[in-house]
Amino acid sequence: MNGTNDKDSTPLWTPSADAIAASNMMAFMTLVNARHGVSLGGYDELHAWSVANPALFWDAVWDFTGVIGEKGTTVLADEEKMPGAAFFPEARLNFAENLLRGEGGDTVLLFNNEGVMAAPLTRAELRRDVARFAAVLKSWGVGEGDRVAAFMPNCPETIVAMLAAASLGAVFSSCSPDFGVKGVLDRFGQIEPKVLVACDGYRYAGKVLPAHDKLAEIVAGLPSLEHAAIVPFIGEGPKNIEKAQDWTALLSAAPETELSFTPLPFSHPLYIMYSSGTTGIPKCIVHSAGGTLLQHLKEHRLHCDLRPGETLFYFTTCGWMMWNWLVSGLAAGVTLALYDGSPFAPSGRVLFDYIEAAKINVFGTSAKFIDAVKKSGLSPRETHDLSSMRMILSTGSPLVPESFDFVYEEVKDDVALCSISGGTD
Known part of the structure; x- marks a missing residue:
């Protein structure tokens, strides 16, 4: 996962060899290689294998992420019908059970309302x-x-x-x-x-x-x-x-x-x-329990490399699908850092204050927020301890090159900045 600088085609950020070796993605690829007798050597090969073998891929995701439920013997029925295929047609599970696994006294929810922290x-x-x-x-x-x-x-x-x-x-x-x-x-x-x-x-x-x-x-x-x-x-x-x-x-x-x-x-x-409602009354879109759980576990565990004990934040309201995405982080064993209100109240520092206080590891926001921080003249790397933050996710719209430059120059230079634009309901 490299960010690329279009000016000279050099990476903006590259994970260390140790980080790659210890990543969930590497552990998953090792499982696939051992289970199926293949020798996938990197992400591109793993991705190509997943596209060519959807049933084997999702079966491995279920096992690797430890989904609670009865999987059944059939992973993909009517594979030739796309759309129309059925994943895990014999499976039985409960979404809430997978998010509420464990019974310990560890903190799972933090809440910040414009700088005021709840218990x-x-x-x-x-x-x-x-x-x-x-x-x-x-x-x-x-x-x-x-x-x-x-x-x-x-x-x-x-x-x-x-x-x-x-x-x-x-x-x-x-x-x-x-x-x-x-x-x-x-x-x-x-x-x-x-x-x-x-x-x-x-x-x-x-x-x-x-x-x-x-x-x-x-x-x-x-x-x-x-x-x-x-x-x-x-x-x-x-x-x-x-x-x-x-x-x-x-x-x-x-x-x-x-x-x-x-x-x-x-x-x-x-x-x-x-749907957004821009062409009439909003259209209803139904998402299944199993599909939501497995897709989000894949994104959280593999792409974000989330581990139990880490803290995940996404600036969102309950009217945007990123809220649903954020909540699924509980299934990965992380603490969710919730926020409601303006991201600039009482000042533009409030979310960076939150990163520092809650030791947020993965920070999610919008491209518009990053641009607004840039225009405000803030330099968070000078005013805040952001050592806990290893990844920034940006969506809502594509992140422009100037915003990439701003993050690496004024927020943090050693961070995976991922423009994941395309998040829609």
Whole structure:
């Protein structure tokens, strides 16, 4: 993985020989070579082999990443039908179980709201809260295939809601609270959710923005809705919103139950996401539990080389697919560093402060953010300890050459800067 300088075709960054030898990608290639009697010598050869042998490749990814579930004997059915082929048609798994593996007291979620840090959440606490909200959903009659919608910031409660829904086989869909009422109803109105999880408001650029008026219209505009759980994000709670109860009260009153997971087919729907809506009402896009899990494990473990104990950050809202990508990092055993609000509030330093304080290893952002930092005149390498950060991911649009130069000159010279533009729902 080399960044290339178009001016003279010399690499901007090259991993050390020791880093290559110790990488997950090398360990995976070694597994493939041993299992299939091949002698793949590098990434290009591994990639070509994966394209030529999709069933063998994904079978190896399942085993290498330690997916929890029953794989079955068939990896790829009707391979000649693309589209139309079926991966792992006999498999049974649960997405939430794979993200909640382990029961220790290690920190799994950090949350930063415009420079204000919340108490970290441990794995045991996350499992406890997921079990509690799953019990609430079950008491409301939520089961396989029902839709749970979220109108939420990028905070721990949103992850709890998603995992609780997934544990039962329900389908999760989310919008960010900065969406207008029409934008929310254009999306959620199509999927007929049974439950809505929503915040009472949010903070952006130092301002508190209540959401009660929006919520009243959203709830009224969703005739399928039976229950709403309101997270007191700004401390006000549900007030007089119809069908609504307070999130904190619901979890406090929920019975202490063991976390359980419904085994589901590989192709069982997990998420409903949406097209941009630029050519009419946003189109619904369904993503399966197995496909999402395996693809994200591949990207996190192999391409990002994530290891248990590392910390992953991506600047995103719950209205962008990078939120779903970020959350899957739990399956790789990492700590997620969540952030909600403006990336320039209270100052342009706030995300670099977060890297330093949380010792973030993989930092994800947008090309626009890097350009904005460049234009602001900041030089983070002079003001912050960024020694923990080994990789920067940029998406949303292609990263221009000047932004590559800025990162290596003013942010950090020894970092893998990856322009992964193309992230869409």
